[in-house]
Amino acid sequence: MxxxxxxxxxxxxxxxxxxxxxxxxxxxxxxxxxxxxxxxxxxxxxxxxxxxxxxxxxxxxxxxxxxxxxxxxxxxxxxxxAGEVARRYLMLNKPRGLVTTANDERGRETVYALFADAGLPWIAPVGRLDKASEGLLLFSNDSEWAAAISAPESQLDKTYHVQIDRLPDPDLLARIQVGVRDGGELLAAKSATELRRGEKNAWLEIVLDEGRNRQIRRLLAALDVSVLRLVRVAIGSLRLGALGKGEWRVLDEDEVRALARPTEQVRR
Incomplete structure (x- = not known):
């Protein structure tokens, strides 16, 4: 709940x-x-x-x-x-169709609608998920903690379950890990494995250890693969678990510390 x-x-x-x-x-x-x-x-x-x-x-x-x-x-x-306020650390299961911003110039509904009437102080998303993507999204008002998680040197794994419009073979999985050049950037996954398949499409588990804009969608598009659904299921050791769509919960102290390692420790 x-x-x-x-x-x-x-x-x-x-x-x-x-x-x-x-x-x-x-x-x-x-x-x-x-x-x-x-x-x-x-x-x-x-x-x-x-x-x-x-x-x-x-x-x-x-x-x-x-x-x-x-x-x-x-x-x-x-x-x-304006004294220092208590730190807040939250995780949300973002539904598809919401924009990860406080205010949208085009009038689209944002993720902040899910926190309405919760009595929260100012919080900001830690990283983003695009409108069509779903799953685990962090929020906090601790800018140093957020920066530690987002820093490239943290190499914090982010795990996604991705439904694609074709049946993969070992060559495709290998090419996802080798990567492609797009707009001068090397887009590659740390790992790519098949989870399950149907008659015409399949689900992959893709792990990234860096964060580039729309990285998985751009990578797969360059390989002539379309994304049907994209769900982030884990950030580091923190997993989405049974949290329902549109629901959020508070992180416990151990979870906060685990995400901040190895570049930052939560302050006492």
Whole structure:
């Protein structure tokens, strides 16, 4: 079942504000980045807030998103204190037909409709699934955790079940792993195996250890194979499991840590 916010949400306690004696030695960052790191909004949203004159730092109005700011500075948005918020880590089983964005210029329904009335703070998708794709999609307001998962050096496996319009042979599976050049990029899978087949089509399990835009669809199209369905079933050790379409749940602390390895550890 879909969970509500409130007490069911995993809360990784935010870092305690630095003491005055420590603040002078802390590294400063651009104001927009500090707002994002506090889990208040996205970097682009923060830039807009600052340029619109809605943010004060230690009582002073700041209009430059890159203004150097201590992480422990007193920040207010619209004269309301903007402290660090509790971290949220969620997984969603994205249905086909929804766009992975907060607002769509074409008026299409987005994944955020599935969180309506849940009482969640600002959260952002960690990576994306295109409109026609389904399955496991992560959300968080912890920008450092999200960056660690998305970083190319993390080499975090992403597993997909893909229905194709033909019956594969060993040569096709090998070519998917060898890869093809498309638009100057090498598109290849870490592994490709057959799951099951019918009379005219089959399901493959394809594992990627890198993330390129529409990678599987572009790779298979270059091999003259059409994708009928594409479902992401796992990210690293985290599996979609029995989570129903359109449902979401909170990650437990072990799951949060496991995804952040090896490049990042969840902060206490």
């Amino acid at each position: 879909q969970q509500s916010a409130g007490d069911l949400l995993l809360t990784i306690p935010p870092r305690r504000p630095a003491r005055k004696a420590e603040a002078s030695t802390q590294r400063t960052h651009g104001l927009a980045r500090v707002l994002s790191k506090r889990g208040l909004c996205s970097r682009s949203q923060a830039e807009t807030l600052v340029r619109d004159g809605r943010v004060r730092v230690d009582g002073k109005l700041i209009r430059d998103p890159e203004s150097r700011t201590h992480p422990a500075a007193r920040i207010a948005i619209d004269d309301t204190a």
